[in-house]
Amino acid sequence: ETGVTQSPTHLIKTRGQQVTLRCSSQSGHNTVSWYQQALGQGPQFIFQYYREEENGRGNFPPRFSGLQFPNYSSELNVNALELDDSALYLCASSLAADEQYFGPGTRLTVT
């Protein structure tokens, strides 16, 4: 196990709702990256946080937002959920640009 935990494990939401996903980094890591993995696809980079500041963003709309806390845990928030947001959401923690370790993911289903 990597030491990266995510909650919840599974989540079902209705289109138009908002969701918050949580990630607890591996001890000593100060960087968190979030990825979206649709069924049968590879992970797509959403954004990265380094020491509580956003440090890069992929091609995702502003309704995807995040936070990193002083203890380096992180949240991913998605507003106005769409059916296509159904996916596995992965967070990965690292010490700066060193190897990143992935959590098991949160599976989000939007109906």
Added chain:
Amino acid sequence: QKEVEQDPGPLSVPEGAIVSLNCTYSNSAFQYFMWYRQYSRKGPELLMYTYSSGNKEDGRFTAQVDKSSKYISLFIRDSQPSDSATYLCAFPPSGGYQKVTFGTGTKLQVIP
């Protein structure tokens, strides 16, 4: 043209077979190459990381890079049922491990 092309499989092989997994890429800026393994209901884990063209070996795994053809491969020798997973090629932008571009993944099943 997609930035990374990877055959999604599934690929079924008998135990002990040599497995070849491949990706092509179009972005000439990719200079670093990774392979991740993802078991069902788990996050990806890094298997191999290489920079130069040629081969890099780690136990039963060999990563091969041909930059001139923009083609990378992962070979698994003496495949085991525990190798059954999805294998993702991945390309970090500048040598770090961050903001990685992943292929779609190839699902491998090794049959005992």
